Amino acid sequence: MKSPHYDLHMHTKYLGCANGTMEIPAMLAECERLGVKVMGITDHLNTLDKLPLHRPIRDEIAALQTDIAVYFGVELNYQSCDGEFAYSPEVRDELGFQFAIGGIHSPYVESYDLRQIVEIQHRHHLKTCADPLVQVLVHPYWFGKKTFEQRGWPWFDTMKAVPVAYARELGQAARDSGTAIEINACANLVNPAYSSDYVKEYVEYLGVIASEGALFTVGSDAHDIHRLEHIEAAWRVVEQLGLPPERIWRPTGKPLGGKE
Template identity: 60%
Template sequence: MKESMTAIPRLDFHIHTKYLGCANETMEVPAIAQECERLGLEALGITDHVNSLDRLPLHLNIKRDLEVLETQIPVYFGVELNFTGLDEGFPFSAELKEEYGIQFAIGGIHNAYLESYDLETLLEIQHRHHLKTCRDPLVDVLVHPYWFWKGEFDSHNWPWFDSVAVVPESHVRELGQVARETGTAIEMNATASLAKEAFGEDYVKEYVEFLSIIAEEGASFSLGSDSHDIGSLREIRNAWQVAEQLNLTEDRIWRPQGAPFVGGEIGRETRQ
């Protein structure tokens, strides 16, 4: 008997470019679109970092590349927001979104913000910022919950965060509930959370369990590779696989509203 597979749309809404100095030189907009075509993507989103307001004009380089891009894939123009500090906000506003023509925003916490290591405080700070992100009407997707930068931990000699199973289930359920209520998608990040080669089988298994609790609370999910190198775009399959594994239906997979910036049938109609 043939098993019917859940049809997960082939999407990637977390991709960096060379312009913000985080991704490498291989991350040229035309090369990204070409590799995504090869991988059979249905739609993609460019989401480079906005860590401070002075970096925002650099995103106009991406926009210029998109304006002359020729591709069959619908491409959206987004940004990835980071907090300006502990319990501070994102360097973003409805006015800036409008001014730069930004179609969507993903965002989240990127630091531990600890004076000294304490697991309970670490988890409390992350949880608080996750909920704050979900409640921000300008943010569509909460990125990579419980991802940490290893360099930060190593520089302080803190014990590495090697298991998401330490997060209290009450936090996970509350995150799922708030995400559902606010219509914020939770990211399934292919390289920052779901890469077995980088984190090990057990870490990823526990992370999938974490995502499955969020799914039980009715939240939607966004699929993202968080690519900083052209060779890592193919890692998006990790996220597609997990979405399939969790039996998510297509209506639970987030995508930006409206026509893409460029590419695809809808894009062409709108631009005529």
């Protein structure tokens, strides 16, 4: 079964997170080349002072002429352990964000304790699924390798550290709330920090979530124009898991840019 050709997670240069190659017209041209049909631009909103920086992104999307449906999204990050996203219906409506993806971006432990690290991730995954303002849980069990290296901790390189019961519970929570679990190319599938064994285990982990009936979505999470093409790795995993198109979430309604 062929995966729908969506890419619903990518960054621009405007928030200073992606590099200078990530200008919206160039990103669109590359997505057209790759055969992407639905595109979502999702820059970070870690704190509210960054909200005005999303305005030029919105205006550029609205001006696009293309057959691709281009949606204006946002990526949310917890502001602290068990904290909140910098997001509300008012924030959403002020800028007109069409969808929100979100998740945990830190291990949140003082000293190395693998069981505790995994438990904290799991807790935030469930919290994200319970958030009615967030449509997508981003990159479960992605970690920044530098965080581990700087502290001299063993690297997180096996999904065997995650109990199967956690995968099942997340799959059930996502199914019940309608939250889509992200299949993320650059963070999880083609991240040079991870071994091929990790990737194999990661796909098995997604398979357990799938068996509970959850929806999924696909994103490159590209921060450089040459990494947009890695979205194909996420599409391949959709096919590998045998997920039918109705299990792959996308924003609905009129896209801000391009055509429906």
